[in-house]
Amino acid sequence: xxxxxxxxxxxxxxxxxxxxxxxxxxxxxxxxxxxxxxxxxxxxxxxxxxxxxxxxxxxxxxxxxxxxxxxxxxxxxxxxxxxxxxxxxxxxxxxxxxxxxxxxxxxxxxxxxxxxxxxxxxxxxxxxxxxxxxxxxxxxxxx
Numbered sequence: 001x002x003x004x005x006x007x008x009x010x011x012x013x014x015x016x017x018x019x020x021x022x023x024x025x026x027x028x029x030x031x032x033x034x035x036x037x038x039x040x041x042x043x044x045x046x047x048x049x050x051x052x053x054x055x056x057x058x059x060x061x062x063x064x065x066x067x068x069x070x071x072x073x074x075x076x077x078x079x080x081x082x083x084x085x086x087x088x089x090x091x092x093x094x095x096x097x098x099x100x101x102x103x104x105x106x107x108x109x110x111x112x113x114x115x116x117x118x119x120x121x122x123x124x125x126x127x128x129x130x131x132x133x134x135x136x137x138x139x140x141x142x143x
Contacts, residue, residue, distance in 0.1 A: 018101050026100070034093060
């Protein structure tokens, strides 16, 4: 279910990226509606959880905001993966919501930086928002 992990990660990134921007109210409403699935109690719970995301990002010191965003992104990635796994019919709705929210984000929030470090003769294979296929690698001069 690689598609599910990718969709959940993209959804969480859009959601957390929207916090403390002009896109927040739209993102908050859309994600709360998605999690609510037509039930008022579920939607209100989602709204309260989403309010915590924004409040913690807004209240964080500027040099701590990235760490706060990453923490919330991991939490919401799990929540979204669980939601879509239990209700696969919501996948298309989540995709549309992500596209809508991402389109509203300021340019700086649309870009994500990923740093990968390999040490002690290690190798890093990393990708952000796509696929990575590794079939073979040439031997290094030390081998």
